[in-house]
Amino acid sequence: MITMLLGSAYPANAQVNYSAGIRKSDLPLSDFYRARNGLPHLYQKIKKHQNVTIAFLGGSITYNPGWRPMVCDYLREQYPAVKFHFIAAGIPSLGSLPHAFRLQQDVLDSGKVDLLFLEAAVNDRVNGTDSLTQLRGIEGIVRHAKRSNPDIDIILMEFADPYKNKDYDEAKIPVEIKNHELVAAHYQIPSINLAKEVHDKIARREFSWDKDFKDLHPSPFGQRLYFENIKKLLADCLKNNRPVPDIRLPSPLDAHNFSGGAYIDVAKAKYTSGWQLFTDWSPGDSAGTREGFVHIPVLANTMPDEELTLTFNGTAVGIAVISGPDAGIISYHVDSNKEKTIDLFTEWSSGLHLPWYLLLGSALPAGNHTLHIKMLKDHNNKSAGSVCRIVHLLVNK
Numbered sequence: 001m002i003t004m005l006l007g008s009a010y011p012a013n014a015q016v017n018y019s020a021g022i023r024k025s026d027l028p029l030s031d032f033y034r035a036r037n038g039l040p041h042l043y044q045k046i047k048k049h050q051n052v053t054i055a056f057l058g059g060s061i062t063y064n065p066g067w068r069p070m071v072c073d074y075l076r077e078q079y080p081a082v083k084f085h086f087i088a089a090g091i092p093s094l095g096s097l098p099h100a101f102r103l104q105q106d107v108l109d110s111g112k113v114d115l116l117f118l119e120a121a122v123n124d125r126v127n128g129t130d131s132l133t134q135l136r137g138i139e140g141i142v143r144h145a146k147r148s149n150p151d152i153d154i155i156l157m158e159f160a161d162p163y164k165n166k167d168y169d170e171a172k173i174p175v176e177i178k179n180h181e182l183v184a185a186h187y188q189i190p191s192i193n194l195a196k197e198v199h200d201k202i203a204r205r206e207f208s209w210d211k212d213f214k215d216l217h218p219s220p221f222g223q224r225l226y227f228e229n230i231k232k233l234l235a236d237c238l239k240n241n242r243p244v245p246d247i248r249l250p251s252p253l254d255a256h257n258f259s260g261g262a263y264i265d266v267a268k269a270k271y272t273s274g275w276q277l278f279t280d281w282s283p284g285d286s287a288g289t290r291e292g293f294v295h296i297p298v299l300a301n302t303m304p305d306e307e308l309t310l311t312f313n314g315t316a317v318g319i320a321v322i323s324g325p326d327a328g329i330i331s332y333h334v335d336s337n338k339e340k341t342i343d344l345f346t347e348w349s350s351g352l353h354l355p356w357y358l359l360l361g362s363a364l365p366a367g368n369h370t371l372h373i374k375m376l377k378d379h380n381n382k383s384a385g386s387v388c389r390i391v392h393l394l395v396n397k
Contacts, residue, residue, distance in 0.1 A: 025206055029232040032200075033192040034184065038237040040244045041151040042115050046079050047241075055087040055107045057099055057141070058119030061159050061216070062090030066223035067230060071117075074231055087113070091355065092290060093348070095123035096137030098320065098357040100258035101394045103141055108148045116145055119157040121176035121195065122216055126161070132254075133359060134179045140258030140396070142187050143249060147259065150247035155233070156180045156191040159226070160198035161216040165209065168199040186253055188245060192233055194226055201225075256315060256363040260397035263320075264312065266299040266390050274306025274375065275299055281389070287325050288352045298322065299390045304377035308390075311370045316362040316396035319373070324353035326385030329376045334361035335369050344388060345380040355391065362396075 045052050054075070056062050072086050089106045091098075099120055107113060118141060124134050138156070145152050158180050167174040177193060184191035202209055213222040252259075267277065281298035283289060301308070310317070317334060321327070327344035348354055360371060371393075379386040 025201060025204075027197070027200060027204070029197075029229045030236070032194065032197040032229060033190065033233045034181075035190050035233065035237055036184065037188040037245045038190065038242040039115065039153040039155075039234075040242045042153045043238050043241060044244075045114055046082050046238060049081040051083045051085065052114050053085045053087065053111060054115045054117070055089055055110070055113045056117045056119075057103065057107055058090045058117070058157065059094050059123040060090065060092035061122060061218075062117070062119050062157075063088070063092050064090075064217060066218065066220075067226040068117075070223070070227040071230055071234075074227075074234070085111075090119075091292060093123060093127070093354050094120075094357070095127050095129055096120040096134050096141070097129055097258075097318075097359060098355070100137040100140040100144070101261040101263060101318070101320070101357065101392070101396075103144055104262050108145070112149050113145070113152055114149075116152060116154045117157055118142075118154060119159060121158045121164075121174070121180055122161045124176045125163050125174070126216075131175050131179060133362075134176060135182065136254050136257045136362070138179055138183045139186075139253055140261055142183060142189070143252065143257060143259035144261065146187075146247075146249055154187075154189045156184045156189065157230075158191065158193045158195050159216070160195040160213070160218075160222075162209070164195040165199050165202070168196065182253065186250060190233060190237060192229060194229060197229060198222075198225070258316060258396045260314065260395075261316075262395055262397055264310070264393035264395050266297060266393055269299065269308050269310045269390075269393060271299070271301075271308040272306045274303035275301045275308055281322075283324060283353050285325060287350075290353070290355055293322055293353070293355045293391060296391060301375045301388050302328075302386060304375050304386065306375050308373040309370055310393055311368065312393075312395045313368050314395040314397045315364045315366055316359065316394075317364070317369065317371045318357060318359040318361070318394035319390050320355060320357045320392040320394060322353045322389040322391055323349045323356040324387075324389070325350055325383065326387045327383055328379045328386030328388055330373050330388055331376055332360050332371065332373045334364065334371050337361070341376065343380050345383040350382060357394065359394075 333339040
């Protein structure tokens with residue numbers, strides 16, 4: 001399990017200044033969030049001074065020190081009679097598709113969660129995740145979490161990036177925001193559009209992206225701006241007792257959502273002799289790694305035409321690979337469907353063995369299927385080799 005359980009709000013090695021002030025604005029913070037049904041179950045637990053578990057599921061903006069530890073500290077200070085347990089499940093580079101399949105292991109297996117912060121909008125854009133996969137991922141996470149604990153409260157987070165600024169400049173609503181809001185409205189859960197807040201305040205010349213906000217990994221100023229709006233949403237939701245909504249789930253927006261997403265052990269696959277299972281993989285080069293994706297079991301292959309199969313019961317299947325400087329190309333197909341190829345090398349692979357999640361089959365008829373994967377000889381011109389390293393097999397049960 002890669003989930004980090006926080007004993008204190010700040011990582012011991014954090015060297016970040018959180019004291020940057022936020023300039024006064026005439027734009028109400030409430031313009032950028034929708035409370036909907038609020039956080040009624042969390043309210044009841046806090047009111048009764050019961051123990052509360054809060055999980056943060058996201059990419060690097062959740063992983064990095066910043067708004068997350070500020071939220072932890074705020075809740076501790078605001079409700080000193082409550083014992084909070086925080087689960088930091090942010091992993092850089094990951095968006096809605098990975099989150100849907102890692103939710104069980106990285107969050108829910110840690111125990112009953114009372115509040116889930118979910119962030120995916122930035123990496124969904126940067127990683128090129130298509131709109132339908134985004135929707136199936138976000139809705140799948142919400143349904144999976146609520147099946148695990150019908151009383152869980154969820155907040156959807158929509159952070160800023162230059163692409164979203166450009167969309168708003170052109171009077172377009174970013175696709176990722178549309179999908180988050182569609183799911184949030186359908187399940188009547190709170191959402192917070194920090195991308196719109198950042199854009200609108202830049203448009204009013206309250207601050208600049210380059211000098212103040214700096215990057216999609218915000219400066220201390222940007223982290224503080226995020227925190228202030230999140231704090232306002234929390235305060236609004238926790239100041240009054242809202243009626244507890246019907247805990248029955250509505251019909252899904254998409255019947256093929258990934259609500260049954262799970263990791264399958266790579267040892268469950270069948271493979272020819274060219275594949276090798278490394279029980280404690282680490283790279284043999286100087287490229288970087290991601291926490292949770294090194295010193296773990298990895299099923300790897302460097303030989304062309306060597307095959308792997310996985311028989312599974314479900315409606316979607318994929319793989320989580322480590323895509324490094326030597327990532328190659330695979331061919332694949334499910335059952336007797338047409339064979340396709342996919343390049344495992346990414347624009348970030350040259351200097352980093354990063355986790356990369358690939359959907360190889362979706363909207364499959366419920367029942368048993370077989371995934372077939374074969375290593376190809378060819379590789380990306382920028383890659384130093386033809387390697388496939390599988391960390392997890394992904395199945396939507």
